[in-house]
Amino acid sequence: MYVDIGNALAAEATTGVSEASLERLDERVARAHERVETGIEAREFGYTSLALPTDTDPEAIRDAVAGFDPEAVLTVGIGGSSLGADTITSALGLDGHHTLDNVDPEHTRRLLERLPLDSTLVNVVSKSGTTAETLANFLVVREAMADAGIDWTNRTVVTTGESGPLADLAVEHDLPTCSVPEGVPGRYSALSEVGLLPAAALGGDIEAVLAGGAAGREALEPSLFDCPAYAYGAVAYATEQRGATTNAFVPYAEALEPFAEWFAQLWAESLGKDGLGQTPARALGATDQHSQLQLYRAGRRDKLVTLVRPRERDDHEIPATEIEELSYLSGGGLGELLDAEFEATEASLADAGQANIRIEIDRLDAHGIGELLYGMEAATILYGELLGVSTFTQPxxxxxxxxxxxxxxxxxxxxxxxxxxxxxxxxx
Incomplete structure (x- = not known):
């Protein structure tokens, strides 16, 4: 993962931070890093999340889905029980993953009507086993399967805690199970069974996702000048202290749109405490240049804009055209155009004095998404340490x-x- 904080410096942005201030802040980053490392080693609540790339057993996940060859996977869960899985399957380009993460009756009915229930694996996820929305949707799914003449017990895997109604149900019906890791808040569970099971069921390389996360773990250093994740977390904190109370998160890859949703929960639920924290706003490049950029460039200077992209991607050539005004597009690629849009937006924001940060990964693949997920979790935890809030609770x-x-x-x-x-x- 690579982070460029140049456009969030005081010389470029209204809410920017001076290099001298960053030097002083780096002393606090070093102390926070020491606290984080202690927490990881002791497997303390919350900090345990950053140990997941090595603690998660991919074989246990594969054992849980062994014998299934689903056309579709339906994850029944909400918040951290579904967003990480959505992020990973989307980034890996795995078709067939669907979620029931809301209790809108019309959406639920339409989804169940179009799913091939006889070849769908139902993945129900709740640590407590008592989450009202999840259990309500699961009951509806069970009924739909029964009405279609399908034995739901042959099509269901359960991911839950050691005890609770779902754990009891799994024992009663001898259902395959995965464990929600202890000491890990749901929004930090993407690199565990919670986030990885649907990808495994659909043939994804979950070992490579975990390897990417492990690379993120190895990249943690006690200085924001040596650690991309800490650079992002520290500068986001510093800009908030200077008035950037909104973080507009803008990935430039369609497959990263669920990642922006995952980040919004992570950032909001972890840092929104005691009247503090940045409000995450989701956007998609280049689409939302035509709907939101006007505000980010010409509105209040109360935002940090985070721009995310892969450095490399497969491209698709733009055909030649007889329209002279469009001849400049001929011979180029859609990816080349998207990168030009990215860099133009970045420069536009800087020209207007709007703080922005660039985050890049090498490629949007299993390793890349694992590294990106880990980096954003570490950045959030570092921000929470600097802010002095209880990062892992959600009262x-x-x-x-x-x-x-x-x-x-x-x-x-x-x-x-x-x-x-x-x-x-x-x-x-």
Whole structure:
């Protein structure tokens, strides 16, 4: 992974950081790195995530999906239980992975109607085994299979914790299982069974993904000037302190769009504490140059724009044309055009004084996505250390879960009372 922070320096950006400030900040990075290393070695909660490339056993994953040769994989999960898997299967170009990560009844019905259920592997994921959205969707999927005359127990694999309703169900029906790793918050679980099982079931090279993650682990150094992941995390932190409260995350590869969704959860849920943290905004290059770039270039200087791309990609030649005004495109490639769009956007933002950072990997392949996932996790954890927040918890999310359970009659939760006490000012 490569990171260029030049356009986030004070000389280039309104919210930029001076090189002298970076030198001072680097002393704090070194101390944070020491804390991170201690946490990894002790397998402390949260820090354990950065040990996953070596702790994850790919054979256990392959054993869980052995005997299946699915046309499609349906992951039933939400948040960290699905976003990592989506990111990896998309980056590897593995067709056939679908997710039920919402409880929109119309979407669920339409997806189940078009899936070949008799050749679909259902991958249900919940660490606690009690996640309301996941369990509700799983019950709907089971019923759809039964209605189609399919024995759901022959088409289901469970990824869950050591105990809970899903673990009990797996034992009762002798279902193949994978374990959610201990000490790893869901949003950090991409390089574990949680994120890798669908790719394995569809024939992906999960060993290469883990090797990419291991390369990211080896790249951790106690200085932002020697470590791309820390450079990104430290400069994102520094720009936030100077007013860049939004992080617009813009990959320039269609297959990285799910990666932007994964990053948004990682960044928001890890760092949004105590009135602090950058708000992630998702975009896609070059598409959103025609919908969002106007704001990023000419709007408020309260943003960091993160531009992500592979350095190498297979290209597709643009055919010759008889239209003279378009002759400059002839003989070039779509990838060449996309790279020109990337660099033009980067320069446009810098010209407007808008802080931006370039992140690159060699290629968008199994090794590259593993390295990228690991690097962004390390960057987030470093940012959290500098910010002084509890990076691995999500109390606001838990509040909402308790409120929803109370509304559904799953117990007495005082949070549900806040819903009933909502202030109303209706205009009809």
């Amino acid at each position: 606001a999310v838990e509040w909402g879960k308790r409120a929803a359970r109370g509304l559904l009659g799953a117990g007495d939760f005082e949070e549900a009372e806040a819903v009933e006490d909502k202030t109303e000012l209706r205009i009809e």
